[in-house]
Amino acid sequence: SQQGEEDPQALSIQEGENATMNCSYKTSINNLQWYRQNSGRGLVHLILIRSNEREKHSGRLRVTLDTSKKSSSLLITASRAADTASYFCATANMFSGGYNKLIFGAGTRLAVHP
Amino acid sequence: EAQVTQNPRYLITVTGKKLTVTCSQNMNHEYMSWYRQDPGLGLRQIYYSMNVEVTDKGDVPEGYKVSRKEKRNFPLILESPSPNQTSLYFCASILTGGTNTEAFFGQGTRLTVV
Numbered sequence: 001s002q003q004g005e006e007d008p009q010a011l012s013i014q015e016g017e018n019a020t021m022n023c024s025y026k027t028s029i030n031n032l033q034w035y036r037q038n039s040g041r042g043l044v045h046l047i048l049i050r051s052n053e054r055e056k057h058s059g060r061l062r063v064t065l066d067t068s069k070k071s072s073s074l075l076i077t078a079s080r081a082a083d084t085a086s087y088f089c090a091t092a093n094m095f096s097g098g099y100n101k102l103i104f105g106a107g108t109r110l111a112v113h114p
Numbered sequence: 115e116a117q118v119t120q121n122p123r124y125l126i127t128v129t130g131k132k133l134t135v136t137c138s139q140n141m142n143h144e145y146m147s148w149y150r151q152d153p154g155l156g157l158r159q160i161y162y163s164m165n166v167e168v169t170d171k172g173d174v175p176e177g178y179k180v181s182r183k184e185k186r187n188f189p190l191i192l193e194s195p196s197p198n199q200t201s202l203y204f205c206a207s208i209l210t211g212g213t214n215t216e217a218f219f220g221q222g223t224r225l226t227v228v
Contacts, residue, residue: 043206101162
């Protein structure tokens with residue numbers, strides 16, 4: 001079952017522009033994370049925001065979380081060609097046994113053109 | 115260096131020929147998981163393990179087996195592969211505790227079943 005649903009599915013921008021990706025989810029969460037995937041490679045953790053946080057920054061990344069709307073956004077400022085990748089949100093939900101089940105969305109493909 | 119090592123990276127096999135994809139982590143994590151990635155579907159969890167000798171089904175377990183005889187290794191076994199198991203597979207070793215969750219991914223195994 002998919003929890004996180006990213007939108008848009010694909011985004012094409014010019015270098016220097018900002019890129020915004022959105023993620024919606026269905027159930028209550030412990031935290032939400034964003035991952036990056038270069039073509040065909042493993043995902044790399046970018047940033048985590050806890051359910052009691054509203055905004056978080058890391059370098060050129062800004063993540064917001066609105067638990068009332070069950071949505072999150074990832075903003076990449078001043079994008080570079082090297083930011084070209086797929087970006088996934090993943091929600092962590094407490095499961096029986098006390099572990100956080102990670103559920104990934106389908107991802108947003110970002111292309112940054114020089 | 116934190117590492118998740120998956121092998122092989124690429125595999126072409128024939129229907130019905132048993133195969134094993136290995137996964138090893140050096141972070142002493144208790145929680146490990148297998149995912150498959152298909153276009154438009156994101157990552158779907160196949161099996162996970164919360165500790166040695168503790169495994170459970172994810173969302174798409176049919177046709178797969180796993181074992182966890184030691185903490186560092188979590189192999190994925192396809193007893194009788196079929197063409198619908200052609201996919202990109204990822205092993206993840208997951209740091210989880212309280213509200214923190216971070217998944218470390220292997221480089222992926224691209225499997226083709228003909």
